[in-house]
Amino acid sequence: MQPYLKEKFGNPSSSHSFGVVIKAGIEQARERLALLLGCQSSEIIFTSGATESNNMVINGVAMTEGTGKHFITSQIEHPAVLAPCRYLEHLGYKVTYLPVDKYGMVAPADLVKAITPDTAFISIMHSNNEVGTIQKIKELSRIASSQNIPFHTDAAQGVGKVRVQVDDLGVDFLTIAGHKFYAPKGIGALYIRQGRKLEPLMHGAGHERGLRPGTENAAFIVGLGAAAMVAMPLLETEGKRQTQLGKRLFDGLERAGLKVHLNGHPEKKLPNTWNISFPGHDAASVMEVLTGIAVSPGAACHGDTVQASHVLVAMGTDLSLARGAIRFSLGRETTEAEIDRVVELLGKGLKR
Numbered sequence: 001m002q003p004y005l006k007e008k009f010g011n012p013s014s015s016h017s018f019g020v021v022i023k024a025g026i027e028q029a030r031e032r033l034a035l036l037l038g039c040q041s042s043e044i045i046f047t048s049g050a051t052e053s054n055n056m057v058i059n060g061v062a063m064t065e066g067t068g069k070h071f072i073t074s075q076i077e078h079p080a081v082l083a084p085c086r087y088l089e090h091l092g093y094k095v096t097y098l099p100v101d102k103y104g105m106v107a108p109a110d111l112v113k114a115i116t117p118d119t120a121f122i123s124i125m126h127s128n129n130e131v132g133t134i135q136k137i138k139e140l141s142r143i144a145s146s147q148n149i150p151f152h153t154d155a156a157q158g159v160g161k162v163r164v165q166v167d168d169l170g171v172d173f174l175t176i177a178g179h180k181f182y183a184p185k186g187i188g189a190l191y192i193r194q195g196r197k198l199e200p201l202m203h204g205a206g207h208e209r210g211l212r213p214g215t216e217n218a219a220f221i222v223g224l225g226a227a228a229m230v231a232m233p234l235l236e237t238e239g240k241r242q243t244q245l246g247k248r249l250f251d252g253l254e255r256a257g258l259k260v261h262l263n264g265h266p267e268k269k270l271p272n273t274w275n276i277s278f279p280g281h282d283a284a285s286v287m288e289v290l291t292g293i294a295v296s297p298g299a300a301c302h303g304d305t306v307q308a309s310h311v312l313v314a315m316g317t318d319l320s321l322a323r324g325a326i327r328f329s330l331g332r333e334t335t336e337a338e339i340d341r342v343v344e345l346l347g348k349g350l351k352r
Contacts, residue, residue: 001184001226004219012216013207022218029225036228037174038165039191045208046221049188050156050177051080054123056190056211057152057173058084060198061121062093068120074098074106075314077125081154082310085123098124103265104133104315111143119149126155126164126174130298130311130327131264132273134158141170150196156180156188160231161270162239172196178220182332183227187220234332242271242330249274249328249339256347261321263298263312272331277317278324281350286326289349293342298325 004025010018012026027041034041047053058081061067073085075097085095096114098106106124122144127134137153144151152173158164159174160181166174174191178184192198192211204213253260253276263275275298278286283297298309308322317325328342 001219001223004222008218012218013205022216025222026216026218029221029228032225032228033176033189036159036164036232037176037191038167040194043166043192043194045190045192045211046216046224047188047190047212048186048217049179050078050154050175053175053177053188053190054078054080054154055084056201057175057192057198058088058121058123059201060211061150062088062091063199063201064197065199068118070094070096070116070118070120072096072098072111072114072119072122074100074124076100076104076128076130076311077123078129078154078156081123081125094118100314102315102317103268104128104131104263104311105265105268106135106140108136108139108143111140115143115147115149119147121150121152123152123154125157126153126169127158127162127270127273128264128311129157129273130309131275131315132157132270133265134162134268134270137169137171141172145170157270157273160227161235161272163235166191166193178224178227181227181231183224184220187217187224189224238332239271242334245330245334245336245339246271246274246328248336249342250276252340252343253346256343258347258350263315263317263321263325272329274328274330276326276328277321278326278346278350279320280324282323283326286324286346286350289345290342291345293345296327296329298322298327 008021010022012023030041030044089095098110124140141151150172153171154175155164156177159176172193176189178187200211202213207213259279261277312322
């Protein structure tokens with residue numbers, strides 16, 4: 001990214017030599033991301049991140065002439081999908097929010113039942129940001145395709161961590177968030193299968209196939225492309241390593257004599273996301289003993305009241321488990337020693 005921040009300052013839309021250099025860097029990044037996703041570079045639109053990508057596709061489909069007024073999504077989506085869907089409801093659209101089982105999994109049979117003649121769009125996330133459960137996207141997209149309904153998946157959590165290939169999944173639209181696999185924050189992309197149409201949310205000079213007008217953020221786009229190239233050869237080995245680290249964490253907590261419960265699917269999950277509940281302890285008390293450790297609570301606790309996350313609620317998680325739900329997110333630099341340190345802190349602190 002450094003040359004695009006310090007030396008290469010041209011506008012990529014300009015025909016002079018300064019602009020041509022920038023344009024080449026952007027297109028190289030587009031090709032690199034396309035390699036990671038197994039698609040054509042022309043099918044990728046750069047955005048500011050997953051929130052913009054999700055809004056671009058949901059609202060863009062809704063604004064397309066001749067579109068039906070019924071959308072389908074799930075109850076455990078990220079707010080970047082739920083919020084635009086609720087906005088559409090204010091505009092008179094009907095949105096069906098599919099339930100999930102105790103693991104956070106959408107049942108394909110429920111999707112079949114939910115489809116109506118007016119169904120215009122289906123959006124089911126690839127993998128959940130809180131519990132890590134990976135959905136049966138291939139099966140769900142086949143159901144949509146059989147009815148000629150556009151299918152979108154928010155793969156912000158999965159891209160760069162596990163193998164995500166658009167043709168294998170059979171999706172029409174797919175959301176990417178750069179910072180989830182070590183690109184800068186503030187850059188993302190939307191995959192749009194060739195032949196699928198969207199109405200633009202903004203209008204301007206026609207950048208990014210007319211869907212995202214405005215001069216491109218060249219440095220961040222180049223960073224996203226570089227992150228994709230780094231991630232590709234690491235997917236399998238790093239995924240296995242992080243899965244082993246997660247099991248080391250969970251098994252270590254059990255050996256330390258703590259009662260623990262894994263939220264989400266035990267096998268069909270992201271390797272880095274481990275949502276663990278500590279029965280008898282609320283999230284605040286668990287975090288209190290994790291001095292210097294960055295984790296996320298699965299519930300907001302205020303005195304005797306607990307506001308569990310919408311994901312845990314949809315999964316039917318018992319309140320006693322929701323109280324102490326903590327998301328441990330592992331990364332490429334996470335070590336066994338760090339995992340053992342967390343186990344030590346929790347083993348001593350929670351017993352005390």
